[in-house]
Amino acid sequence: MSPLSPQRTVRSLELTVRNDLADLPALRDAWDRFGAEQQVPKRVVIDLQVVLDEVASNIIKYAWPEGGFHNFMVRLSVGDGAVEVEVIDDGRPYDPREAPPPVQVAPGCTPPLGGRGIHLVRQLVDRFDYERTGAENRVRLTKRFG
Amino acid sequence: MTTSGLKIAQGRSGEVCVVTLTGRIDNSNAKDVISELDTLIGSGEKNILLDLAGVLYLTSAAFRALLVATDQAERNAARLALCSVTGHVRDLFEMGGLLDSFTILGSRDEALAQLS
Numbered sequence: 001m002s003p004l005s006p007q008r009t010v011r012s013l014e015l016t017v018r019n020d021l022a023d024l025p026a027l028r029d030a031w032d033r034f035g036a037e038q039q040v041p042k043r044v045v046i047d048l049q050v051v052l053d054e055v056a057s058n059i060i061k062y063a064w065p066e067g068g069f070h071n072f073m074v075r076l077s078v079g080d081g082a083v084e085v086e087v088i089d090d091g092r093p094y095d096p097r098e099a100p101p102p103v104q105v106a107p108g109c110t111p112p113l114g115g116r117g118i119h120l121v122r123q124l125v126d127r128f129d130y131e132r133t134g135a136e137n138r139v140r141l142t143k144r145f146g
Numbered sequence: 147m148t149t150s151g152l153k154i155a156q157g158r159s160g161e162v163c164v165v166t167l168t169g170r171i172d173n174s175n176a177k178d179v180i181s182e183l184d185t186l187i188g189s190g191e192k193n194i195l196l197d198l199a200g201v202l203y204l205t206s207a208a209f210r211a212l213l214v215a216t217d218q219a220e221r222n223a224a225r226l227a228l229c230s231v232t233g234h235v236r237d238l239f240e241m242g243g244l245l246d247s248f249t250i251l252g253s254r255d256e257a258l259a260q261l262s
Contacts, residue, residue, distance in 0.1 A: 024174040025151060046203045046234060049170065057173035108245055113213050116242045117206040123241045130201040 010036025011038060012047045012077035015052040019060045022023070027052060031076060038078040044145045045093070047124045048076075048083060051141060053070070054117035055087050079146040082126075087139045093139055150175055153200075154182050162193045163255070163262045164254070168200030171208035179208065183215035192224045193261050199230035209242050216248060225249070229257035243253050 013034045017023045028049060056074065064070050072089035085095035099118035105111050122128060127142035152169040161184040163186060171179060186194055196212075198204075212228075219226040233240060239245050251257035 021173055022170065028151060028170070028172070028174070043234065049172075050203055050205050050238065053172040053174075053207070057205075057207065058174075104243070104244060110217060111213065111247050113210045113242065114206070116209055119243075120206055120238070120241050138182075 010077065011106040014073065014075045016071050017056060017060075017074055019064055019072070021060055023060075024056060027056060034076060035083075040078055040083060041145050045051060045144060046084060048085060048123075049058075051085065051121050051124050051143075054121050055085070055139060055141070057139075058096065058117060059087065059089045059091060063089050063094065065092065068077060080100055082142055082144045085125075085139075087137075087141075089137050090135050092138065093132050095132070096139060097130055106117065107128060113131055150178075152178065154178060156182075159258050160262050161194075162195050163191045163194045164197055164258075166197045166200065171172045171200050171204040171211070173205065176205075176207035176211040176225060179211040179223055180214055183211075184218065187215070187218050187222050187224050194219065194224065194226045194253070195251075195257050195261060196226065197230050197257075198228055198235055199208040199232075199254070201235050201236060203209075204238055206242065207243055213244075214220075223251075225261070227251050227257060227261060229254050 010132040015027060015030055017027055031049060031052060032045065059072050062081065065070060070091065075086040077084045098119050102115045102119050103112050125141045126142045131138050148225065155164045155166045157164045157166065165182065183194065216226050225258055229251045231250050232255060251260055
């Protein structure tokens with residue numbers, strides 16, 4: 001059985017993802033297929049692959065510090081000239097927009113290993129919204145094209 | 147069916163060990179890149195060239211892997227360079243603020259000429 005269960009409506013795709021990095025390839029493949037079906041420009045599909053990897057992996061790694069099995073939801077919607085990515089989890093409250101920018105180091109010095117994911121996301125989307133609703137984090141990302 | 151998304155191939159040109167990455171480097175497979183480079187550096191390779199010509203995109207997990215490997219190479223007196231970093235992949239390095247953090251050479255031929 002596939003770890004992801006697609007429930008397709010006309011132009012949106014809803015996926016349930018487990019808090020396991022092993023689910024990321026199925027998410028990636030689903031967006032590849034759906035983006036191509038909906039004739040989203042290839043560059044936009046790729047940019048959002050990076051975005052999905054960053055946002056989903058952050059949730060998988062940090063949303064449930066107590067561990068255990070959890071799911072979160074990813075909804076991809078293609079409208080006129082824009083793709084909206086909505087990610088909803090019931091982990092600890094976390095607004096990714098508050099992630100600090102990466103630390104700058106002098107040329108020749110070793111940069112820090114991490115802290116770049118959300119920085120990339122900011123540059124790859126046109127809108128980055130977040131709200132905490134009840135026990136849920138809701139991240140909504142919009143990328144325009146065309 | 148899901149795929150690993152990344153192919154790692156190894157070759158040799160004189161003293162240089164060339165690792166060709168093809169596909170996507172993300173949170174699901176960046177550990178494979180670390181493990182490949184870790185093994186090569188551990189086995190005493192002193193000149194490693196990573197060819198990214200076939201990389202469709204990479205994410206911050208890939209940057210982390212490359213930074214870890216670069217650090218390990220330095221500690222083992224080895225040289226790790228990247229080549230064929232172009233187009234969208236180059237843009238992502240720039241967005242990550244990392245164009246100056248690696249030895250990035252031109253095409254594979256240019257890189258081999260410089261490293262040999």
